[in-house]
Amino acid sequence: MIRFEDVTKVYDTTSRPALNGVTTEIERGEFVFLVGPSGSGKSTFIRLVQREEKASTGTVYVSGRDVARLSSWRVPHLRRDLGVVFQDFRLLPNKNVFSNVAFAMQVLGKRRGLINQAVPEVLETVGLQDKARRFPHELSGGEQQRVAIARAAVNKPAILLADEPTGNLDPDTSWGIMEVLDTIHQNGTTVVMATHDHEIVNTMRRRVVELEAGKILRDEPEAGYQPADNTAKLQSRLRKSEVR
Numbered sequence: 001m002i003r004f005e006d007v008t009k010v011y012d013t014t015s016r017p018a019l020n021g022v023t024t025e026i027e028r029g030e031f032v033f034l035v036g037p038s039g040s041g042k043s044t045f046i047r048l049v050q051r052e053e054k055a056s057t058g059t060v061y062v063s064g065r066d067v068a069r070l071s072s073w074r075v076p077h078l079r080r081d082l083g084v085v086f087q088d089f090r091l092l093p094n095k096n097v098f099s100n101v102a103f104a105m106q107v108l109g110k111r112r113g114l115i116n117q118a119v120p121e122v123l124e125t126v127g128l129q130d131k132a133r134r135f136p137h138e139l140s141g142g143e144q145q146r147v148a149i150a151r152a153a154v155n156k157p158a159i160l161l162a163d164e165p166t167g168n169l170d171p172d173t174s175w176g177i178m179e180v181l182d183t184i185h186q187n188g189t190t191v192v193m194a195t196h197d198h199e200i201v202n203t204m205r206r207r208v209v210e211l212e213a214g215k216i217l218r219d220e221p222e223a224g225y226q227p228a229d230n231t232a233k234l235q236s237r238l239r240k241s242e243v244r
């Protein structure tokens with residue numbers, strides 16, 4: 001479904017590569033957590049799958065196609081296979097919930113009858129069937145993220161990419177979002193989620209691909225994640241400076 005063959009991405013020749021010789025494969029129907037410290041390359045991985053960016057060297061295949069070799073008129077075809085969710089929701093502020101989701105179908109030229117059927121269905125999947133007429137500013141952060149997931153899922157993409165989808169949400173709300181992603185996964189969508197949230201990773205126990213400085217440090221099935229504890233390091237440093 002997604003294959004990286006010795007992929008390196010250099011944004012800026014004066015700094016180290018964002019991804020450095022990454023080889024991995026994600027099969028249809030998997031749920032994969034992409035973890036690692038800030039700057040380790042998680043968002044870059046996702047951008048390369050979407051062809052938001054191109055690899056500097058190596059090859060990225062999505063649904064069997066080398067994405068770098070797609071002609072520009074074929075990129076929209078690739079993106080139809082992908083739903084994407086971000087940390088900051090990215091909803092259209094002057095459209096209500098229904099219209100935000102419907103918009104994703106309208107841009108693909110879907111018929112109104114189909115839209116009127118599919119949008120309520122997906123809003124039910126994310127638990128927002130009663131809020132179709134609300135505007136984004138009338139929703140909580142968790143509800144806004146549910147709308148963003150509904151929008152990403154309404155065209156039934158083969159792959160859902162989620163870049164820190166719970167990054168702006170409190171723990172309870174985050175669990176609600178994970179339930180929705182889990183349902184979408186169980187309906188057959190391959191899910192790749194970049195996250196810092198070790199509680200979610202440790203509880204869900206899915207495949208974990210851990211990046212560090214652009215390289216794969218670890219790739220394990222049904223795994224957990226123990227990030228380097230920067231809080232503890234910071235506290236210890238502060239205590240030492242108090243003693244002095």
Ligand SMILES: Nc1ncnc2c1ncn2[C@@H]1O[C@H](COP(=O)(O)OP(=O)(O)OP(=O)(O)O)[C@@H](O)[C@H]1O
Nearest residue numbers: 011012017018036037038039040041042043044045
């Ligand atoms: N558009 C860009 N131009 C230049 N450098 C970039 C760009 N995007 C990312 N980088 C650099 O590439 C490296 C990897 O960044 P990336 O955003 O992929 O990491 P990340 O793991 O997603 O981080 P975070 O968890 O903070 O979102 C970092 O050193 C970053 O500064």
